[in-house]
Amino acid sequence: MSSVDRLLSAIRVVLVRPSHPGNIGAAARxxxxxxxxxxYLVNPARFPDPQADAMASGATDVLASARVCGSLAEALSGAVLAFGTSTRRRELLARWRTPEQAAPELLTEAGAGREAALVFGNETYGLSNAELESCQALVxxxxxxxxxxxxxxxxxxxxxxxxxxxxxxxxxxxQPQIEAADLAEVERFYRDLEERLAAVGFLDPASPKRLMPKLRRLFARTRLAREEINILRGILGAATARGRDKID
Amino acid sequence: MSSVDRLLSAIRVVLVRPSHPGNIGAAARxxxxxxxxxxYLVNPARFPDPQADAMASGATDVLASARVCGSLAEALSGAVLAFGTSTRRRELLARWRTPEQAAPELLTEAGAGREAALVFGNETYGLSNAELESCQALVxxxxxxxxxxxxxxxxxxxxxxxxxxxxxxxxxxxQPQIEAADLAEVERFYRDLEERLAAVGFLDPASPKRLMPKLRRLFARTRLAREEINILRGILGAATARGRDKID
Structure with missing residues (x-):
């Protein structure tokens, strides 16, 4: 395997809720x-499917080794960087880049032996806002x-x-500037953080506003290191224990 | 129309003998x-066709304004530069380049208000050698x-x-370095040259070897200016007249 092939083989393509099996095959090709x-296929409408095989042409091996997942989080587990794709710049998200700008970031992780992902949404609806929030940036x-x-x-x-x-x-x-955290760890941190913010009354689950998306954006921009996620989860854990102490 | 759109609108996409109408539509999209x-479509198997319209999605206007031609020469008439495409480097042709290398040459012509073409072959067979010889280089x-x-x-x-x-x-x-000749003029020159070479006995029509492809390659490498093609055709005309004198 050439060094270019090794680099590229560390990059996942994640298709979220693809409607047409033909498109899955064409994407594999x-x-x-x-x-x-x-x-990686997240809740595909139909898969496997003869139409996918037909459109894959000589790339049916890519289909055969595809991993079908029940959620985007599952498809991103084990990866350290995920870029969502959109045909529209969603200015609100503010973290968009061109393919030219995105490629070096993805390849940098691959070059350091870690996995990165490109996430593509449904043909008609694209990625949901929640799914985009699971990505560090938009391409x-x-x-x-x-x-x-x-x-x-x-x-x-x-x-x-x-x-x-x-x-x-x-x-x-x-060399990547940080030892990036696994995205599954980051998601766990967000979940814990949201719970803790609700527990202390800073976040109202009935009216959460844009608090969590804003916090996600903050951390996505810096990108969390493995060590940092451990520190943050440690702080949350300590705060939770202390919170319990108070209630007791 | 933005300057980028104006630049890109001067570049033709020529599909030679496409088999599947769906691919014509997808190409238009x-x-x-x-x-x-x-x-430009050169002898498409089926066109227009409902499958082409379906795959074109929101680009049916590109199909509606497509020009159907009976030969590659017809599709290249009025253009000054044509690059053939191939998934294989054909080393024998020696004039291949990457898309990255090809783009500035095409855009340079477009920027000077002239037309350039990208030529794509049939899905299974690609472009014939004769068709590749009508292109200045291979991408x-x-x-x-x-x-x-x-x-x-x-x-x-x-x-x-x-x-x-x-x-x-x-x-x-x-600025392009030469005022490039229309490819239809260049093709006429090759035809006249071939006839003349046969007339003087330098080229044996029964066993032409690779003489014309080699001459084509020579001129493709330099690229002929409008003025030069006039000079060369003038020389051929004079030689022909002189040839006739001798025979008389």
């Missing part, structure tokens, strides 16, 4: 041509203002091409 | 998302050695993306 092999293909709706497999092809182009350019990927 | 609009998407077979529309998407990416990068495209 797009992946394999660009050297990507790890396909938008710079499409025409007149018509920006790329086919799902076409979007996979473009992102795969950009990753491969930059991997082949043979830049020495910089 | 890929084009429109990247701001390309000029679709190859850097695909995996394990599996390099991009779907036709996926290849259009990648090339379109690379053109758009570079057009958006907003580089000031250099």
């Amino acid at each position: 797009a992946m394999k041509t660009m050297g990507l092999g790890r396909l 938008t293909v710079p499409a025409s203002a007149d018509y920006s709706s790329l086919n799902l497999a076409a979007a996979v092809q473009v992102l795969g091409y950009e990753l491969r182009r930059q991997a082949l350019a043979g830049a020495a990927w910089p | 890929a084009m429109k998302t990247m701001g390309l609009g000029r679709l 190859t998407v850097p695909a995996s050695a394990d599996y390099s077979s991009l779907n036709l529309a996926a290849a259009v998407q990648v090339l379109g993306y690379e053109l758009r990416r570079q057009a958006l990068a907003g580089a000031a495209w250099p």
